Amino acid sequence: MISFFRKIRHSLLQENRFTRYLAYALGEILLVVIGILIALSVNNWNEDRKDRIFEKKMLRAAKTGLDQDLDFFENHLIGFRLKTQAEAADFFNRYYLSEKIDLDSINYHFANLAYSFQYSYNRGPFEAIKSAGLDKISNDSIREGITFLFDFYHPRMQGLCNLGIEYRLREIQRIRKTFEVNRSFIIVDSSIVYQPPVPSNIQILDDLDFIHMVGLSYHDAEVQTNNLSQVVIKMKDLKEMIERDLANH
Template sequence: MLKFFRRIRKNLLEENKFKAYLFYAIGEIALVVIGILIALYLDNINEQQTIDKKQENHLRLIMGEMTNNLYSLQTEKEALGEILESNRLILSVFNNQKKIDTLRESYLSDILFMPLTRQIKFENENGALTELLASGGLKDIKNDTIRSVLASWDAKLAILESQEAGLYKALEETHRLVKEKGSFRVIFDQLGLSEYLKISEVSSTESNKHFLTSKEFENTILHYLASGDQLSRKNYPSFQKDLEQLIKLINQELSSDQ
């Protein structure tokens, strides 16, 4: 091909057709430029297709994580609801001697168990999102809204974790009080855990009812209830809404690319 063009140029020069040669040379340059532009265009298409494919893979992985996170959040919400209900039941008999006298130890152990043993901790899956952020791939997400939500996700999670940390402090304080001034063994006995763990039961005369007249224990349970109620009414619903919205946005984006 190159020999063919050189032959044409040589013939034009030999025949002193300079003007024709000039037009030919300009045309040849234009063809070369057009060829380069076409090659660049095709390279850009291939590069964009590669970016789009990476974006799709990232979004699918993130949507899978967020779907799992939604399930995990719901699990913690249900457990938190049980703890709050137990705390309310404990408070309902405080300083009511008539109720305390008729209260069965097994019932008290039952409503003490969850607030003493169940830590509320949303287990967040974020491997795909972390990889996306670390690799700088966030800039390749075409949807501005999705990109903005993902960029601020860690901040949303930090707020949730902060409130959970406050609730954990209440759990630790309740645990400390029972450990120092009460009996876990009574709770274990009454709930059948002693038998399950193959340990002997303590005397049936021991009781944890004295906590129901303890101002310190009441204050701790009130703090526990207030912290948990904030998480239950505000933080968890807000984060759940964010999760559902992000899943919806990603699903719409993936559907539009089909």
């Protein structure tokens, strides 16, 4: 091909057809420029395609992490641990309203007044995105949503929850010491089963400190459930944005 163009140039020069040669030369330059532009376009398209594939991979990982966190928050923290704590407080509140109580359930719910949880979430996908560069996420709303959730909202709510938990447990431990009678262990099927402390007697249920302990657990369960529910909303909003983005590309 190069030899062919060289022959044309040589022929035009020999025939002293400078104008045609100049037009031909400009045409040849134009073809080279067009070829370069096409090559650059193909290369840019290929790079964009690779970036999008990588972006989708990161977004899928972020969605998977959000799915795991949503299951943990909704089913374990709210649906189990905080529900157990609230049910324990509600058990004693029903006694204050009706003066009737299931004696066999007192020890169980007494122990659950001090039920607690650990606020944790999966930062792995977010850290991977940060490491690769947040600019890899082309959707501004998703990029801002990820940064807001993991760099601000989660740490803030984690701090608030932990403060509430620490205060409640400190108060409950202080109060419970005056009401508990220690139990050592029992033997079941030739195995030793250690028993938790239990209320010393039913009369303590009407003690003002005990009532305060019940109210503290009930209020804490309500506040923590509301806090975690707000976190769940933020996670679901971000997850829906990611799902829409993945579906549209």
